[in-house]
Amino acid sequence: MNKILEITNLCKNYKDFSIKNVNFSLERGYIMGFIGPNGAGKSTIIKLIMNLIKRDSGNINIFGLDNKKNEIAVKERIGFVYDENHFYEDLTVQEMKNIIRPFYSQWDENLFKRYVKDFGLPSKKQIKHLSKGMKMKFSLAIALSHNAELLLMDEPTSGLDPLIRSELLDVLQSLMQDENKSVFFSTHITSDLDKIADYITLVNNGEVILSKTKEELLEEYCVVKGSKDKLDSNIANRFIGIKENQYGFEALSQNKDEILQYLGDSVIIEKPTLEDIMVFSTRRSDQHVSSY
Numbered sequence: 199m200n201k202i203l204e205i206t207n208l209c210k211n212y213k214d215f216s217i218k219n220v221n222f223s224l225e226r227g228y229i230m231g232f233i234g235p236n237g238a239g240k241s242t243i244i245k246l247i248m249n250l251i252k253r254d255s256g257n258i259n260i261f262g263l264d265n266k267k268n269e270i271a272v273k274e275r276i277g278f279v280y281d282e283n284h285f286y287e288d289l290t291v292q293e294m295k296n297i298i299r300p301f302y303s304q305w306d307e308n309l310f311k312r313y314v315k316d317f318g319l320p321s322k323k324q325i326k327h328l329s330k331g332m333k334m335k336f337s338l339a340i341a342l343s344h345n346a347e348l349l350l351m352d353e354p355t356s357g358l359d360p361l362i363r364s365e366l367l368d369v370l371q372s373l374m375q376d377e378n379k380s381v382f383f384s385t386h387i388t389s390d391l392d393k394i395a396d397y398i399t400l401v402n403n404g405e406v407i408l409s410k411t412k413e414e415l416l417e418e419y420c421v422v423k424g425s426k427d428k429l430d431s432n433i434a435n436r437f438i439g440i441k442e443n444q445y446g447f448e449a450l451s452q453n454k455d456e457i458l459q460y461l462g463d464s465v466i467i468e469k470p471t472l473e474d475i476m477v478f479s480t481r482r483s484d485q486h487v488s489s490y
């Protein structure tokens with residue numbers, strides 16, 4: 199086991215929201231997708247990892263080092279990409295890079311030049327005149343040019359068109375050929391994770407609901423579809439979430455064998471998508487079927 203990121207018992211309290219005893223870890227050489235509904239706490243956890251906000255308790259180890267005690271050493275080895283634009287808009291791509299470069303002892307100018315070429319970045323253009331996709335590529339080129347071992351990204355694909363998203367995913371996947379690197383990224387677009395994620399961590403209301411390999415998830419969970427008369431209280435309580443309409447019900451189960459045993463072939467059992475798992479697992483409690 200070679201953990202590049204390990205979070206244990208992490209807590210952070212705001213007035214109306216808390217991160218509650220969060221635990222999960224990521225090993226070297228893998229991509230973890232970080233998902234959850236709006237306001238689940240993803241950005242807060244990413245900010246805690248980057249020590250941009252203070253945790254109340256718990257531990258965050260990156261490369262085996264505490265992220266607070268070794269903040270500078272740790273940040274040198276992280277490529278951080280986030281949605282909000284954090285560059286000086288009036289500077290050109292080249293000028294901005296020259297400001298950022300001295301902060302990284304491992305800066306690789308040739309690598310940066312290669313990304314500028316590969317991404318088609320206009321070096322002499324002011325940042326304010328770059329499209330959203332170009333700004334994201336510039337962020338990524340910066341993050342990748344100092345030999346970061348961990349790429350940490352908050353919603354990198356949000357607002358990007360499918361073509362640029364697909365290019366970005368290709369870049370991430372090719373990074374994985376270097377077994378020393380790992381990627382951790384939050385997203386709402388679960389189909390991106392279907393393509394490239396090895397691990398999925400799902401948060402809701404400040405808590406980790408699950409953190410597993412994508413394969414495990416898709417093996418363990420199933421979507422069950424059937425007519426309403428099959429849905430008595432005994433069965434309903436075995437589901438994680440249930441949607442009903444006039445024709446029948448659709449539900450998520452974490453135990454396919456159990457469903458087969460109780461309902462046999464009187465229902466349809468299908469493989470879930472990551473979106474099914476996220477939506478059913480995080481539906482607000484007032485949407486759950488609770489009156490059985």
Ligand SMILES: Nc1ncnc2c1ncn2[C@@H]1O[C@H](COP(=O)(O)OP(=O)(O)OP(=O)(O)O)[C@@H](O)[C@H]1O
Binds near residue numbers: 213238241
């Ligand atoms: N500085 C702060 N003070 C108080 N509450 C905050 C602060 N920052 C975030 N929150 C609250 O924490 C909760 C989680 O927000 P966060 O941005 O982490 O969610 P998220 O999962 O990233 O959401 P989204 O997917 O919409 O970006 C929200 O209810 C938000 O209002």
